[in-house]
Amino acid sequence: MYIPSSEIDCIIDAIKTLDIKEDETVLLMLAERNLPDINNLISELNNMKIDFFGAVFPGLIYDSDKYDSGTIAHVLPTVQKPILIKGIKEPRKKLENTIAAFSSPFNKDTTAFIVVDGMTSNISPLLTSMYNLFADSIEYLGCGAGFIDMEERPCIFSPEGFFKDAAIVAFLDAECKLGVRHGWKRDVGPLVVTKSKDNTIKELNWRNALEVYKEALQTNYQVDINIDNGYNVLSHYPFGIYVEDHEDLIREILRIKDNGELVCAGNIPENVVLSILKGEKEELIHAAEIVVEDCIDENDIIAEHCLVIDCVGRSSYLQNDFKEELLTIKKGLESKNVNVVPEGVLSAGEIASMKGDVLEYFNKTIVIGVLHGPREKVCRNI
Numbered sequence: 001m002y003i004p005s006s007e008i009d010c011i012i013d014a015i016k017t018l019d020i021k022e023d024e025t026v027l028l029m030l031a032e033r034n035l036p037d038i039n040n041l042i043s044e045l046n047n048m049k050i051d052f053f054g055a056v057f058p059g060l061i062y063d064s065d066k067y068d069s070g071t072i073a074h075v076l077p078t079v080q081k082p083i084l085i086k087g088i089k090e091p092r093k094k095l096e097n098t099i100a101a102f103s104s105p106f107n108k109d110t111t112a113f114i115v116v117d118g119m120t121s122n123i124s125p126l127l128t129s130m131y132n133l134f135a136d137s138i139e140y141l142g143c144g145a146g147f148i149d150m151e152e153r154p155c156i157f158s159p160e161g162f163f164k165d166a167a168i169v170a171f172l173d174a175e176c177k178l179g180v181r182h183g184w185k186r187d188v189g190p191l192v193v194t195k196s197k198d199n200t201i202k203e204l205n206w207r208n209a210l211e212v213y214k215e216a217l218q219t220n221y222q223v224d225i226n227i228d229n230g231y232n233v234l235s236h237y238p239f240g241i242y243v244e245d246h247e248d249l250i251r252e253i254l255r256i257k258d259n260g261e262l263v264c265a266g267n268i269p270e271n272v273v274l275s276i277l278k279g280e281k282e283e284l285i286h287a288a289e290i291v292v293e294d295c296i297d298e299n300d301i302i303a304e305h306c307l308v309i310d311c312v313g314r315s316s317y318l319q320n321d322f323k324e325e326l327l328t329i330k331k332g333l334e335s336k337n338v339n340v341v342p343e344g345v346l347s348a349g350e351i352a353s354m355k356g357d358v359l360e361y362f363n364k365t366i367v368i369g370v371l372h373g374p375r376e377k378v379c380r381n382i
Contacts, residue, residue: 002062003071008036020050025078028054033069038162053082053168055115055145056155058312059346064326082170084158088120111139111176116167118144118348119152121198124267131359139176141369143309144349174371179295182365183287189275201262210260240277252363266361288325291366292332308344309367
């Protein structure tokens with residue numbers, strides 16, 4: 001349910017109307033505008049003696065509308081208490097040891113719902129460590145939290161506090177069918193990543209990364225990057241990593257370092273082949289149509305909840321046409337006789353299993369998760 005206000009009293013009053021069971025957890029997704037004091041909210045929620053977690057996002061999605069203020073709240077059926085992971089930037093071995101401590105009494109009816117600080121590094125190693133532990137024995141769905149200005153600061157909260165460089169994993173007692181699409185097309189390339197570290201590209205084709213990127217934009221689009229148009233240019237011309245039998249894995253450039261290195265939203269391994277991608281309105285909105293087809297079969301009438309993780313970069317790129325993307329998702333559900341309201345977030349990164357296989361961190365992508373199972377098990381709206 002969408003709550004127009006993020007005032008603490010409004011959130012607490014809504015939760016008090018519910019009978020929260022021992023095996024349920026409250027999820028709160030807050031839009032960044034008009035945020036309450038999160039530490040005070042945590043204190044009030046702790047006083048209620050309930051399990052909860054939440055995060056801050058650039059915006060929210062409810063029905064066919066987006067909002068830059070307010071709260072979306074759900075009661076989730078959980079297998080165990082949500083797990084807080086701090087220090088995502090820590091050395092990979094330490095991160096792997098943290099993940100390895102997870103218990104795993106799970107099966108294919110379990111969905112790992114993951115919320116991570118979208119502005120931190122090492123997100124891909126975090127997801128790889130999770131997949132190495134659970135593989136395809138469970139489903140995965142999640143999102144990157146954060147703010148529209150892309151600055152790293154606290155955005156994830158739990159009973160333990162308000163954190164940056166952190167993630168929360170909740171294991172849901174519900175099955176999930178996924179759709180993952182973006183609609184961007186390869187346009188310029190190939191470009192080989194000859195030197196990188198984590199989410200930073202240092203060299204392309206054995207040259208300074210910015211020099212190669214600027215040259216490609218000038219030659220192919222007659223576009224230059226300067227202090228006035230930097231964000232718009234980076235947003236319009238992301239990189240794509242080649243993936244066999246699937247759309248390219250998008251990596252959006254977040255910022256450019258003074259030395260010409262390109263900081264991306266998600267890890268970039270060395271020796272991968274990149275293309276510069278181009279987005280057309282019709283193709284992007286068509287992706288919204290296909291993603292519903294991917295996650296809902298003709299007989300999927302037991303679907304009880306549709307969580308939409310839609311990249312904030314798509315909203316920025318499509319501008320007023322983003323409304324059409326959300327309408328396409330809603331109409332797609334209705335055409336399948338699925339009587340649920342699509343709701344979710346404008347995310348700073350999207351998380352899902354690619355092709356039902358490896359767990360991946362996406363940019364500029366739509367991920368839809370349809371949770372289903374016995375009615376008493378699936379999410380309850382507030």
